[in-house]
Amino acid sequence: MSLLRSQSGRRDFLVTSALAGALGTLLPAAAQAGTPPAGTATAAAPAAQAETPFAGAATVGAAALGQHPARDPSIRPFRFQASDEALDDLKRRIAATKWPSRELVPDASQGVQLATMQKLARYWEGDYDWRKFERRLNTLPQFVTEIDGLDIHFIHVRSRHPNALPIIITHGWPGSIVEMLKIVDPLTNPTAHGGSAADAFDVVIPSMPGYGFSEQPAELGWEPVRIARAWTMLMKRLGYSRYVTQGGDWGDPISEQMALLAPSEVLAVHTNMPAAVPPEILKAAQSDSPPPEGLGADERRAYDQLRFFFTKGLSYALQMAGRPQTMYALDDSPIGLAAWLLDHDARSYELIARAFDGEKEGLSRDDVLDNVTLYWLTNTGVSSSRLYWENKLPFFAPFGLKAPVAVSAFPDELYQAPRSWAEKAFPNLIHYNRLEKGGHFAAWEQPELFTKELRAAFRSVR
C-alpha cells in the first residue's frame, strides 16, 4: 500500500484546502471535482483519504488540483487541520521507535543524546498536544497564493496602527513559521508589548518552498535568489511598495538578496545571521587553520565559532547539499526526524536538551515539538533539505549590499558577527547590537529582545 502511494499528495492538499477556504467553509465535498471528499479547510475531513492510515497532511484531499488557473494571483485564506489518523499514526510510530545504542560519551559530542531523545519521545507520545498548536496557528490570518508556479503559504497580520511598517520575516532550516509566532503580536500590536504605536509593523511570514504548508517544488531552480524574487512578488501582491526584510539562517540570504533585487522597495534589511565574514577569514576557517594574526577579541571568538562550525558542525549541511534524497529516514521515522532537526548546532541543541530536562529558558518542549511535528505532518524532511542542494550562494560571505542593514549579533549564533566585520560587509550599517543572550533561533528563543531589536533597527527608516 504505502509502497505504491502516489507522490502528489501534499500539493493536492494545499490547493484543496486553500480553495475550500476561498469558497467558504462547509462546501459539500461532492461539489469538488468528484474525487473522494476532501472536506473543508476549516474541518479537514480526517478519514476522507483513508488510502493510508498515516496520510495526514499529505493526502487530505485530491479534489481541487487544477481548479484555480495557473498564474492565478488570488490570495486564498488557509487553515490547517491534521487528520486524527495522521496524529494517531505519529504516536504509534513514536511508541514503536527502535532506538540506537547509547552514545559512548557523557556529552553531545557524538550528536543527540539517547536520554534526551527518549525524554522527547515520551513527552511527544504521551503529553504533547498538536491540536493546541493548531488552534493557536489558526487564530492567525493565513493565506496561500501562487507565485512563480508554486503555492506559497504565509501568515499576514496587519497592525491596527496607521503607518505600520511592512516587514517580511523569513525562517530557515530546521525552522519554520513556528519560529516566528511569538513575535507576531509584539510587532503588530506594540502598545500591548511595551512599545509605542510608532513601533508597529505589518507582518508577513511566508513558508519557504518545500517547507511547511508551502508547496513542494516539482522542478529545479528554487534556490534562495528565486525565493527572494518570489517574496518581492508576494509583497507587491499584498500592496506593499516600501517595506523591510528580516531573516536568520536561510532567511538571511533571502532577506539580503531581496534588497539587491528590489532596491527601491526594500528600505532596509535586518539580519540575525549576517553574511559578513571577510573572505580571508572564511577561507581560513573552512580549511581549519589557526586564527589569522591581529584579530580583536570579538573577531577571535567569531573565528573560533566559525572554525568549529566548519570542522564539527557542517556535516548536516553537506548531507543535504550532496544527497538530500538519500535521507528517506527523515520522512519515515519521527525520532530520526527529531534527532536530525534538534542537532542543528551545538548551542541550540544544548538549549533544547535543557528544555527536556525541565528547565524553562528560551525554548519549551512544546515549541520544539510544534516545529518537529509540523515537519512530520507535512512530510517535508527531504523536501526541505533540497534547498541546500539547490543553493549556489556561499555561507556567510558578503553579497556586497549597499542597502541599509541592521545586525543583531546573538552570542550563541553559529558565529556572533563582530561590529568590525558588519561594518566592512555593510557600508550602510544602520544598527548593530551585541546581545547578552540568544542563539540561532533568536526570534523563537528571545522574542522580547528580538522585538526590541527590530523596533530599534528600523526606527530610522520609517
Add this chain to the structure above:
Amino acid sequence: MIVRLAAALLTAMMLMTGTVRAQPAGDESIRPFKVEVPEREVAELRRRIRETRWADRETVGDNSQGLRLAELQEIMRHWGGAYDWREAEAKLNALPQFVTRIDGLDIHFIHVRSRHRGALPLIVTHGWPGSVFEQIKLIGPLTDPTAHGGRAEDAFDLVIPSIPGFGFSGKPAAAGWNIERIARAWAVLMKRLGYSRYVAQGGDWGAAVAGAMARQAPPGLLGIHVNLPAAQPPEIAAAIAAGSPPPPGLSANELAAFEALKSFFQKSRAYAAMMGTKPQVVGAALADSPAGLAAFTFDYNRQEPLRLLDRDEFLDSVTLYWLTNSAASAARLYWEEGGRSVTNSAGQKTGEISLPVAVTIFPEEVYRAPESWVRRAYRNLIYFHEVDKGGHFAAWGEPELLAAELRAAFKKLR
C-alpha cells in the same frame, strides 16, 4: 547446547541466541557461534518495510540528489517480499563461526582452515557499509584453491572478523575502539588462533586496519594487501580541501585521481562527515527506518551496490545491520577516527610502515590510486596491479579476481 550470550553481547544482538557460553573476564576461550534470529525480529522488519512513509520524489531525472525514489521503492518491495533472511543466515551458519573476548569485547569471526598443509593464514577485514558478508565468497577460492583454478601452494587459512560495533561483534560500551585498537585486537586474535606467520588484507576501513597492523608490526605479521590504498599525497589532499586547482605537473592518471577525489570530497563525503561528527543522529534515523538504512547504504560510492553487486547479497548485509541494530555503533567508528580519511597517506601514517605492502586497484573504486602515489605512500611496495573490473566492494563483486590478486600478491611472503 544453546544458551544465552553474555549480557553485553546479548544486548548487542537483540536477544539472538548463539552456541556461546557466558565468559569470565580474562577468559581466552574461543566459543562456537551460530546465528539464529527470532522470527518476530524478521517479521517486525517486514512490517516496518511495508509501513514505510515515503518522502517526495526527487526533483531531478537522475541520481544527483541521492538514491531515487523509484529505485528505493523497488528495493524495498523486494526486501519486504521475496528476500529471505533465512538464506543469509544459512550462508553464515554453513561456515565455522566463533566468538572470543579480546580487550573486553566479544569479537565474532569466521575461521576456515584450508585442508592444504602450509596454507598461509590471512585475516581479512570488511568496511562500512559492509560486514563479514562482503568476504564469504572469498572463502572457497582462498581456502580451497585447487577447486578454483589455483594450486595447493596458493592456499590460505582465512579469518574474517566483524569489526567492533558491526554485525555480531560486541558493541563498545566506552569510547576508544579506534582503528589502532582494532588492529591490536586482530593481532591478539591471530595469536590466539595459533598463527605465528600471517598476512592481513582489507579495503575501506579494512584497509585502514591492515595499514595500522603493518605500522604496529606485531610478531608474525609478514605483510599486508589493500584494495583501497591510503595513497593520496598531502599536497593533493590540501588542494582539494582548499578548493584549489590541481598542482602543476600531474600525469594523466594523477589528474584523473585528483578529479575523482575532488568530486568525492565535494559531493560524496557527507555520509562520512555525518558519522564522523554526529553518529548518534545518523544512528537515531537509521535504527528506526529500514528505508532510511537501505537508502543510506545503497547510495554508497555512486550507488555501487546497485551498479556492481548482487542485490540480495547486499541486502544480506543491510539486514544484518538492521537485526543487530548497528547503524549507530558502526557509525561511531568514523567518530573514533575523527574524520581521518582512509585514502589519505598522512592520515593513515603510511610513512611509518616498513613491512611489505601489496596493492590492487579496482577501476570503480572511489579513486584509482596511481602507482606513483602508491609508491610514495608505501616504501616497501612489493606488488602493484591494476585490474580491469570491480569497485569498492572488490571481495563482494569480484571475489575470484581478488582471490587471484591475493595469491599473486602474497606469493613472495610465503
